[in-house]
Amino acid sequence: MKKHKKLLLLMTLILAFSSVLAACGADKNEGADNGGTDKPKEQVFRMxxxxxxPTLDPGLAQDNTSNTVISSVFEGLVRKGADGTEEQGVAEKWDISEDGLKYVFTLRQDAKWSNGDPVTAKDFEYAWKRVLDPNFTPASPYAYQLYYIKNAEAYNLGDIKDANEVGVKATDDYTLEVTLENPTPYFLSLMSFQTYFPVHSSVEGNASWATKPDTLIGNGPFKVSQMTKGQKIELVKNDQYWDKDSIKLEKVKMSIVNSSATEVSSYRNDELDYAGHPTGNIPTDQLSAIKKELGDELMIKGISSTYFYVFNTTEEPFDNVNIRKAFSMAIDRKAIVEKITQGGQIPAFGFVPPGIKGESDEYRKEVPDTYFQENLEEAKKLLEQGMKEKGYTTLPEVTLIHNSDDNHKKIALAVSDMWKNNLGVNVKVQNQEWGVFLKNRTDLNYQVARSGWGADYNDPMTYIDMWTSKGGNNDTGFKNEEYDKLVKDAYATSDNAKRMELMSKAEKILVQDNQVVMPIYYYSSVSLVKPWVKNLHLDYKGDIDFTRAYIE
Incomplete structure (x- = not known):
């Protein structure tokens, strides 16, 4: 009996120890109720x-953070594929007239809103005219992005009172006809941009509809299930989405932490599956260690985006072009990218970045890539000249604002030191919460401000037309009739070589002649991705697409 008891005890201990080993070997991404490694992993993506x-309203959004959520909750007539080309979205097909002025989109009849209502052509017509409505409050910063449509600009500016004259019309529930002012080669790619997304008719009269999960009705792969300000946003798979069988993730968990160091620490602790650009940052002082430790998980790639500062041309002392030029010439961009950002960025002396299509090659290879030079002696002369023109004996106090972020702060402090050492100018650096910062920049409540811009579509115009006197994203007060005419002429011609020439002339006015913007560098995307995350894509401008990702 004793022998049998000992044998029984030994077998019990072996089984118990085997269970412990099995538990220790379980994947960290397994759900608690998976019951073993032979069950599917939990399809949850954490970032x-x-x-x-600032907003989840497609008609008001103007930033990467908002768009990261919006592009997963809404879908346009087309969507961007993994290679950046247009794929069918809500539209199952489209026809374009020979003259390039008329587009007829046929919508799929199985497209539904997250509440089960059908997505119709009328939802698109309503959404576009809502953005263009001159009484839409607050005004959409991207209304100008719809100006390609016939009479859209005239209606938005109040020159035409009847919205029915705008060239977009739902001829039936599943057919949308769009008439353009001029042939626009990249118009189809615009259909995947958030301002062209549909909105549900229930938004009418409800200014806070996009702030609550129960009223935020979308038509994309996911829907918002939880929103806690300053803490988290959670998305769940939208079972009404027409292509739901292609969506493998059941949930996306988004923490909200404004610390790149904390973000990387959470990634190291397997609390995040993704970290870095475009919704966060990798601390530059950790890059070297990260490359050694997590090299296979680190992704660094050049993207079509520009990091720059903007001058408020309506505010002293930057209402003087020579002072603006002096400030721009007096910094060392090479030192910034080599000693501070350290992520493969390229010093910028133009505004349109590499990677954007030109006539037959990249735009940046076909036109001048340097519109000004760094020159300390010339900068000092220009500052002296500008101060004389303004009647200054000393320069007024200058404040540089940036949104709260470790890396933005490092760059701002380095730039302010360069201005002090090279020009003898003391500049105060101030960080602001993202929403407050955006509002101050939009309201021209600043002197110098940090900014960045990524392509809305693959054409130089996405960098050029934003600076027209009527551009909703022109946060500088800059107005120039010649610039406006160059953009208008570029819109009007289908001659691609002529378009590039006109846009290059406009860029020269912006960056060289008037120094409205101060380019610093062309971005690279620096991010970390866990090896178990598959089919995650970053497009040519660095936007993240997790809608078809999955956990392996």
Whole structure:
């Protein structure tokens, strides 16, 4: 009996120890109720947003943080594929007239809103005219992005009172006809941009519809299930989405932590599956260690985006072009990218970045890539000249604002030191919460401000037309009739070589002649991705697409 008891005890201990080993070997991504390694892994993707999205209304959004959420909750007539080309979205097909002025989109009849209502052509017509409505409050910063449509600009500016004259019309529930002012080669790619997304008719009269999960009705692969300001946003798979069988993730968890160091620490602890650009940052002082430790998980790639500062041309002392030029010439961009950002960025002396299509090659290879030079002696002369023109004996106090972020702060402090050492100018650096920062920049409540711009579509115009006197994203007060005419002429011609020439002339006015913007560098995307995350894509401008990702 004793022998049998000992044998029984030994077998019990072996089984118990085997269970412990099995538990220790389980994948960290397994759900608690999976019951073993032979069950599917939990399809949950975890990432961080450095700040709360200022809005989840497609008609008002103007930033990467908002768009990261919006592009997963809404879908346009087309969507961007993994290679950046247009794929069918809500539209199952489209026809374009020979003259390039008329587009007829046929919508799929199985497209539904997250509440089960059908997505119709009328939802698109309503959404576009809502953005263009001159009484839409607050005004959409991207209304100008719809100006390609016939009479859209005239209606938005109040020159035409009847919205029915705008060239977009739902001829039936599943057919949308769009008439353009001029042939626009990249118009189809615009259909995947958030301002062209549909909105549900229930938004009418409800200004806060996009702030609550129960009223935020979308038509994309996911829907918002939880929103806690300053803490988290959670998305769940939208079972009404027409292509739901292609969506493998059941949930997306987005923490909201405004610390790149904390974000990387959470990634190291397997609390995040993704960290870095475009919704966060990798601390530059950790890059070297990260490359050694997590080299296979680190992704660094050049993207079509520009990091720059903007001058408020309506505010002293930057209402003087020579002072603006002096400030721009007096910094060392090479030192910034080599000693501070350290992520493969390229010093910028133009505004349109590499990677954007030109006539037959990249735009940046076909036109001048340097519109000004760094020159300390010339900068000092220009500052002296500008101060004389303004009647200054000393320069007024200058404040540089940036949104709260470790890396933005490092760059701002380095730039302010360069201005002090090279020009003898003391500049105060001030960080602001993202929503407050955006509002101050939009309201021209600043002197110098940090900014960045990524392509909305693959054409130089996405960098050029934003600076027209009527551009909703022109946060500088800059107005120039010649610039406006160059953009208008570029819109009007289908001659691609002529378009590039006109846009290059406009860029020269912006960056060289008037120094409205101060380019610093062309971005690279620096991010970390866990090896178990598959089919995650970053497009040519660095936007993240997790809608077809999955956990392996």
């Amino acid at each position: 961080n947003l450095a700040s709360d999205p």
